[in-house]
């Protein structure tokens with residue numbers, strides 16, 4: 001691995017899936033030791049390499065299970081950030097990745113999951129002790145992935161951490177285009193609380209999960225659940241854009257995408273009885289949006 005000069009070579013970290021969250025995590029983790037990013041497309045690989053992040057392109061959905069990954073000897077940590085494929089109730093992409101790790105024995109594996117595994121609680125709170133009750137296949141794939149991570153790691157005595165993550169926002173991940181186009185949002189009376197985390201708080205949680213002797217499941221949230229309408233209106237105010245028009249559920253079913261409607265149909269209040277151990281003090285939406293706009297020069 002290339003990036004280790006002056007760093008602790010024993011802290012090498014493989015980021016499987018290195019997109020929006022992964023790149024920001026890679027930049028921070030490089031301060032500690034070598035990082036290798038695994039991505040699907042050659043173009044992503046080149047973009048990472050051009051900013052000094054060692055990368056390799058491999059589509060985990062293709063090739064045979066026997067295609068071993070060229071992981072550095074003595075690999076210390078793995079963070080798995082690739083989403084599952086779009087169909088089915090299992091995460092076969094992750095299954096192939098674990099298979100391709102071959103005999104690698106990292107000290108820790110961190111898996112980024114979603115709070116969708118809790119399904120719909122009609123706005124009631126969920127914490128790490130709440131049962132998983134996925135309603136949609138995309139969440140069933142996450143439950144399957146979490147189970148695979150735990151089983152694979154426990155069979156090899158590898159420490160594992162699952163971070164259950166709600167909606168991620170941050171620089172270049174704000175609904176600015178939708179606001180500029182005057183797109184509507186579902187009125188708060190018709191939607192439940194939405195849960196979010198600012199990307200840099202998520203990165204801080206990943207780093208803590210790598211470094212602290214913790215294991216098991218952790219919910220992440222900024223602790224300020226608010227509806228999509230409230231959050232989008234807040235972004236509009238802070239960005240100096242007009243507030244979005246609000247529509248009722250009947251109209252939303254006509255004009256919003258099926259994917260967005262799927263998210264809006266589920267409602268829960270994400271809490272955590274464990275995340276203090278990660279040492280986070282997450283930004284509230286006001287601070288998180290301001291920091292994001294500032295980084296974008298807005």
Ligand SMILES: NC(=O)c1ccc[n+]([C@@H]2O[C@H](COP(=O)([O-])OP(=O)(O)OC[C@H]3O[C@@H](n4cnc5c(N)ncnc54)[C@H](OP(=O)(O)O)[C@@H]3O)[C@@H](O)[C@H]2O)c1
Pocket residue numbers: 016017018019020021022038039040041042044045058059060061081082083084093112113114115165166167168169
């Ligand atoms: N967006 C949210 O609000 C949200 C909420 C909760 C959890 N999450 C989850 O958090 C994780 C990180 O999110 P993100 O926003 O950083 O995702 P992202 O920007 O879409 O990045 C995903 C990465 O995975 C790689 N990848 C995808 N399919 C692959 C395959 N078949 N083989 C190898 N690599 C593959 C992509 O490679 P290429 O760049 O080459 O395509 C990319 O580097 C994802 O699992 C996401 O689903 C997201």
